[in-house]
Structure formats: C-alpha cells, structure tokens
Amino acid sequence: MANQNGEKYGFTGLFPIKDGQTAALRAFLRTLDEKYPRGSPLAEVSVVHMARFVVIDRLAYQGTPAKVDTLKSNYLLFACDFDGFSIDVLIREMVAHIPDQLKTIWQNCRGFPGIESRDGLSRYFEQCQVTTNLLLADQPDATVNDILLGLMYRRGLGEFIRHVQETQPTPAELKEDFAKLWQRLQEVRPHAGDL
Amino acid sequence: MADRARNKDGLGKAVTFNVITPMNRFGTCVVRLLLWIFDRWKRTQNTAKALAFLPFVHWVVIKRDRFPQLEGQPAEKLNYDYLFFLSTFNGPWGPYIEAFADVLYAPLDAVWFWSIRYPMARPVGPLKTYIKRNQVESDHSYSAYPGASVRDVRAGLEVRRELEQFARDSRDLAPDKFATEFDRLLMSLQNKLGSFGPIPK
Numbered sequence: 407m408a409n410q411n412g413e414k415y416g417f418t419g420l421f422p423i424k425d426g427q428t429a430a431l432r433a434f435l436r437t438l439d440e441k442y443p444r445g446s447p448l449a450e451v452s453v454v455h456m457a458r459f460v461v462i463d464r465l466a467y468q469g470t471p472a473k474v475d476t477l478k479s480n481y482l483l484f485a486c487d488f489d490g491f492s493i494d495v496l497i498r499e500m501v502a503h504i505p506d507q508l509k510t511i512w513q514n515c516r517g518f519p520g521i522e523s524r525d526g527l528s529r530y531f532e533q534c535q536v537t538t539n540l541l542l543a544d545q546p547d548a549t550v551n552d553i554l555l556g557l558m559y560r561r562g563l564g565e566f567i568r569h570v571q572e573t574q575p576t577p578a579e580l581k582e583d584f585a586k587l588w589q590r591l592q593e594v595r596p597h598a599g600d601l
Numbered sequence: 602m603a604d605r606a607r608n609k610d611g612l613g614k615a616v617t618f619n620v621i622t623p624m625n626r627f628g629t630c631v632v633r634l635l636l637w638i639f640d641r642w643k644r645t646q647n648t649a650k651a652l653a654f655l656p657f658v659h660w661v662v663i664k665r666d667r668f669p670q671l672e673g674q675p676a677e678k679l680n681y682d683y684l685f686f687l688s689t690f691n692g693p694w695g696p697y698i699e700a701f702a703d704v705l706y707a708p709l710d711a712v713w714f715w716s717i718r719y720p721m722a723r724p725v726g727p728l729k730t731y732i733k734r735n736q737v738e739s740d741h742s743y744s745a746y747p748g749a750s751v752r753d754v755r756a757g758l759e760v761r762r763e764l765e766q767f768a769r770d771s772r773d774l775a776p777d778k779f780a781t782e783f784d785r786l787l788m789s790l791q792n793k794l795g796s797f798g799p800i801p802k
Contacts, residue, residue, distance in 0.1 A: 408636070408637075408640045416657065416659050418659050418661050418685070418687070419669075420663070420668060420669050421669070422669060422670070422671055422674050432740050435603070435740040435741040436603055436740055436741065438741045439603070439606075439607050439741065439742075443608075443609045444608050444609060445606055445607040445608045445609070445613070445743065445744075445747060446606070446741065446742075446743035448743040449608075449743070449745070454743065454745060455656070455657070455744070455745050455746075456606070456615065456617075456656065456657055456689055456742075456743060456744045456745070457742075457743045458617045458619070458687070458739045458741065458742045458743070459739065459740050459741040459742075460619055460737055460738070460739050460740055461740050462621070462737060465621065465623065465679075465683070466621070466734050466735045468623065468717045468718040468734070469718065472623070472717050472718060473680040473681070474680075475623065475679045475680050475681055477677060477679075478674075478675040478676070478677055478678070479668075479674055479675065479677070481668070481669075483619070483685075483687075485659055485687050487657045516671045516672075516673070516674055517671035517672060533669060533671065534669040534671075535669075536661055536663050536667070536669070536685075537661070538659045538660070538661055539632075539633060539636040539637070539640070539660050539661055539662050540636040540637075540639050540640045540658070540659070540660040541640070541657070541658070541659055542646055542649060542650075542655060542657065542658035542659075542660075543656070543657055544650060544653075544655060544656050544657070544751050544754070544755075545656075545754060545755070545758065548754075548758055550745045550746075552758065552761075553745070553746055553749075553754050553757065553758065554745065554746060555757075555761055556754065556756075556757030556758040556759075556760060556761040557746060557749055557753065557754070557757040557797070558757075559757065559760050559761040559764050560753075560756060560757040560760040560761070560793065560794065560797075561796075561797075563760055563764060563790070563794060564794045564795075564796060567787065567794065576776070577776035577777050577779060577780035578776040580776070580779065580780050580783060581771075581774075581776050581779045581780075584771075584779075584783065588768050591764075598745035598746070599608045599743075599744075599745060599747065600608065600609075601608075601746050601747075601748050601749060601797075601798070
C-alpha cells in the first residue's frame with residue numbers, strides 16, 4: 407500500500423514517449439508555467455497537492471567498471487500527490503477540468519487511448535504506473551483545501567493583528583472587527599496556486 | 602527553473618529533486634525490504650519529518666525488466682535495476698544535501714549503499730558529485746501552495762484549528778473578556794504568524 411499515505415495517493419508513472427516526440431513534448435512542458443497565471447494547468451485540478459513531469463531520455467553512466475545502460479524508449483515520468491485512494495480520482499478530475507492539456511501532453515506518449523473513455527484512461531495510467539515503494543507525506547491527512555484554508559487563515563490573522571496594532575481599538579471595537587474578519591474568512595476561498 | 606513550482610507572483614519555495622541510480626539484483630531486494638520497513642513503521646520517518654522541509658518524497662524501485670512496455674514498443678535490455686528518489690524540498694540545493702548528509706545519513710546510506718558507486722553520505726563532497734551525476738531536472742513542476750514551506754503549512758493548519766476554536770468559544774463573551782482571550786490567542790500563536798509567499802519577480 408505504499409502508493410497511499412493517509413488520505414494521500416502518490417502516483418508515479420513512466421509513460422513511453424512516441425519516437426520523435428521527445429523534443430516537442432519537453433518544449434511544451436517547459437512553457438506551461440509561463441502560459442498559466444497560476445503556474446500550471448494542474449491548478450484547476452483541485453485534488454492535486456504537487457506534481458512533476460520529467461522527460462527521461464538517458465540513464466547516467468557511473469564510470470568504469472560500471473556498464474552503460476541505454477534506453478530503447480524515452481519516458482515521461484509523471485509523479486503526482488493528490489487527495490484520494492485510487493488513480494480514478496485523479497483521472498476524473500483531470501478529464502473534467504483540463505481535458506485539452508491532458509490530451510496535448512499524453513498524445514505524445516505511446517498507447518494513449520484519448521479521453522473519451524475514463525475507464526480506458528485509468529487502465530492506461532495503471533499500465534504505466536510503477537509502484538511507489540515508499541511515499542513520505544508531511545501532512546498525510548490534510549487535503550489541498552485544508553492546507554489552502556489554513557494558509558489563508560494564517561495570512562488573515564496576521565493582517566488583522568497589524569490592523570489592531572495600528573488602530574488600537576477598544577475591546578468592543580476589537581470584538582466587532584474580529585467578527586468582520588471571521589465573516590470574511592468564511593466567504594473567501596483560495597484557489598490552488600494562489601498562495 | 603522548471604524544477605520550481607511558481608504562481609503569478611513569482612517562483613515558489615518548493616523545489617523538485619529527482620535522482621535515478623542503478624542497482625544490482627541483490628541490492629534491489631535489500632532496498633525493497635528497507636523501504637517496506639520504512640513504510641510499514643511510520644515512526645522510522647520521524648527524523649525526516651523533524652527536518653521540516655520535505656512535503657513529499659517518492660522512493661520507487663524499478664526492476665530492469667519492469668519498465669512499462671506498451672504495444673509495439675521494444676523491450677528494454679538493461680544491465681541494472683533502478684532506484685528513483687523523487688522529493689520536493691524547500692530551500693537551496695546545497696544546504697538540502699548537507700542537511701540530509703548530517704541528519705539522515707544512516708537511512709540514506711542504508712538505501713543508497715546498494716546503488717552502483719554510491720560514495721556514502723559523509724563526507725558530503727563526493728555525495729554532492731554523485732547526486733549531480735544522477736540528478737534529472739524536472740520539465741514542469743506544480744504545487745497547489747507554491748509560496749508555502751512545510752513550516753508554513755504546519756503553522757497554517759494550527760492557526761486555523763485555534764482560530765476556529767476561538768471563534769466558537771468567544772462568540773458570547775463580553776468585550777473586555779473577549780480582548781483578554783484574544784491576547785491569550787495571540788500569545789499561543791505568536792510563533793506561527795510570519796508572512797509567506799513566493800519569491801517576487
């Protein structure tokens with residue numbers, strides 16, 4: 407069960423890249439952070455904590471007397487930590503929120519079945535999945551939403567304290583101002599990638 | 602800077618770190634057993650957690666004949682199995698490796714010892730050279746909270762818990778008593794209120 411730690415699933419997948427597509431895929435991946443205001447299309451997938459894409463096109467040689475290993479295919483390594491208990495959760499969310507980006511990335515990989523069948527896509531991800539032998543998570547039971555809210559509360563309280571120091575309110579005003587802060591914190595919901 | 606997640610305000614604090622090292626068959630068996638033990642007994646992860654700069658780490662062992670092979674794809678013929686170490690850390694590269702070598706040298710050596718030509722964690726110079734040789738840069742990195750370090754996240758969760766409790770408990774207090782309780786709240790949270798955010802452009 408090492409793919410799982412608490413409420414979090416750590417997916418690691420190696421997707422063989424189609425011949426001749428490596429450079430195009432790498433170039434596309436390298437533009438993502440500039441293209442999206444929150445740094446990645448994955449900001450639209452609310453269950454994802456962290457993710458990385460790595461094109462693997464060589465294995466390092468360790469020097470004599472080690473042997474040289476040469477890959478016959480290049481691979482797209484996709485590692486993703488998300489809230490859930492199976493890859494189906496991630497697939498469902500990606501298909502719902504970033505279908506075009508999902509297609510643009512994985513159509514460079516062999517065997518990509520398209521996004522029309524979610525079951526087919528889940529099977530494809532499972533085929534390319536490699537078991538995570540050890541998944542370490544600092545906060546295994548906190549969801550993305552829990553963490554974003556925590557950070558927002560922390561920022562909100564910090565600003566409130568500055569306001570209190572500047573205005574020196576009476577106890578009655580302090581209570582009233584705090585009620586307004588509390589109301590604001592209940593209404594605002596931070597978006598992934600904002601903080 | 603594809604190793605670092607970013608948002609609209611700048612580069613984030615979390616940096617992805619990928620190291621892929623070859624192992625022989627015997628080493629693979631030992632490493633899988635060790636990782637199983639570390640996974641099964643979470644207390645063995647306490648020292649790594651105490652460092653407070655690792656939001657996530659994936660250790661993955663792939664045997665030489667277990668690379669995913671889809672229809673029409675030639676089978677890999679490799680001399681070694683491979684160990685993937687995929688972590689995310691906060692802070693600069695050098696101190697990260699040094700902290701690892703200083704504090705986590707025992708579990709690190711136990712796992713990486715089986716990788717071909719691993720120099721051991723101490724002294725740290727050869728370790729850094731070894732990591733540089735085997736490190737692979739990410740082509741895209743994402744974090745849902747790029748401006749927050751592990752400590753920021755921990756503090757945020759605690760602030761929220763205490764603030765919710767305070768809001769519930771103080772609703773019906775008289776203003777004077779409310780002000781006293783608010784001061785008490787600030788004293789308990791004073792070390793958790795620092796600012797956070799991405800590195801500005």
